Amino acid sequence: MPDSSTTRAARIIARCRELARITDVSNETTRLFLSPATRDAHTLLQWWFRQAHLTTRTDDTGSLRAVRRSAKEDAPTLILFSHIDTVPNAGAFDGPLGILIALAAIEELHATPLPFAIELIAFSEEEGVRFSFPFLSSLAATGQLTAADLARTDANGITIAQAITNFGLDPNRIAETCPLPPNTFAAIEVHIEQGPVLEADDASLAVVEAIVGQSRFALTFTGHANHAGTTPMALRHDALVAAATFIAETSTYAANYKQLVATVGHIEALPGAVNVVPGTVRLTLDVRHPRDESRHAAVAHLLTRAEAAAHLHGCTVAATLTSEQKAVPMDRALTVHLHQAAERTGHDAKSLFSGAGHDAMILAPHVPTTMLFLRSPGGLSHHPGETVREQDVEAALATLLNLLLHLHPHT
Ligand SMILES: [Zn+2]
The missing domain is CATH 3.40.630.10 (Zn peptidases)
Structure with missing residues (x-):
């Protein structure tokens, strides 16, 4: 009852x-x-x-x-x-x-x-x-x-x-x-x-x-598309490997930063063929934190990491802010x-x-x-x-x- x-x-x-x-x-x-x-x-x-x-x-x-x-x-x-x-x-x-x-x-x-x-x-x-x-x-x-x-x-x-x-x-x-x-x-x-x-x-x-406040970015990693069979690993400019490095670092960084969440929710690799080294990768980044200063600091850090990941793999990266909302x-x-x-x-x-x-x-x-x-x-x-x-x-x-x-x- x-x-x-x-x-x-x-x-x-x-x-x-x-x-x-x-x-x-x-x-x-x-x-x-x-x-x-x-x-x-x-x-x-x-x-x-x-x-x-x-x-x-x-x-x-x-x-x-x-x-x-x-x-x-x-x-x-x-x-x-x-x-x-x-x-x-x-x-x-x-x-x-x-x-x-x-x-x-x-x-x-x-x-x-x-x-x-x-x-x-x-x-x-x-x-x-x-x-x-x-x-x-x-x-x-x-x-x-x-x-x-x-x-x-x-x-x-x-x-x-x-x-x-x-x-x-x-x-x-x-x-x-x-x-x-x-x-x-x-x-x-x-x-x-x-x-x-x-x-x-x-x-x-x-x-x-x-x-929470949030910042959203569109990132483009640019390398060189090339033959997957004839391009030795050391001579590649693989945009997807650069992007993958960045994604893994983003997840680790956010996991160690209290109240921060960061997400790569969409990714596209071009030309997108099984036998081609990816030359271009576009991805989205969504960063949220209850304090605006902390969010800005996290964004600045992550964009630096994106550049480092691109550089490490012989690529470049460009980031565009697509939306921003204050906490x-x-x-x-x-x-x-x-x-x-x-x-x-x-x-x-x-x-x-x-x-x-x-x-x-x-x-x-x-x-x-x-x-x-x-x-x-x-x-x-x-x-x-x-x-x-x-x-x-x-x-x-x-x-x-x-x-x-x-x-x-x-x-
Ligand atoms: Zn509701």
Whole structure:
């Protein structure tokens, strides 16, 4: 017989699974930005939100917004948020779990007066699958979505503006309907970790300290393509051997540098024939670290190692920066509040850096923002096997509830 706390966590999980059955592609969970399934997901969420006595509306990027007012007039607003779009063939918890834990907390506190209003936001586009453009709705919520962004097209040549219109919304009203309330004093996202760290630590929860910064490069190693039978080893300029040396050094270096991750995720050797010494190799390098100075130092070191590896094998290397994102610290005071709330409910929340991007990093420069992570069993996410443990969902709900009861807008 489950106790009542197991029951409320089980109910949240059941709701996530119910939402996951709403999909654009049968027998899997795929719900892209403003797709037909999004409308059905809105209908279900709105039903739950209204049962919780929330006032709901859809903003003009298709994010679902639900408000619990405060009895106190002109009370400031706390934002609880996550997203309802998915990657193709997704799990049930990346995004929806944060919304449904927040909803459960609001339901629990139905009869409890709070000195602030709560707006629950189900962002319509975080993953960026349809338009290769992530964080669309949180960019709109912080006034950063541009006319050029709205002109981006999906695989069928439909612009974001047209997709919004087709959904029955008005792209010309984004600046009016999407911004966060001006009296927002804090924003909190509950999310699965999507990595293996909490499981390795046998811990339920973590408070996110920062979302890591990242640098991405395209590297080209250039040697000489030549005959694989007639070119002696000592006289080769093998671009792939140079690249392989660099890749091995990158992995070793990052493994020995705390909190650094560095990845060569794509490689192409040319001309790419069994009997030709590779003359050109193109590869990508992705470097992430929670501290920007450390990331810059690591990048500088790795690019030096690339040159050394090229030189060693009679090649040259050229590196081009393809994208760069600064680390985004979460709000210090809110992070401490969240740790204390976890502690008061008997949970020892770890401190973690998020290696993945989240809407929280878009909101953080504008309003005090933090994130609460739940353990991802098997470290599995962006996969139908993605799951959560009931005990962790209960821990997250208890922590959020405790925070809501202790949070004061002026502190
Ligand atoms: Zn997510």
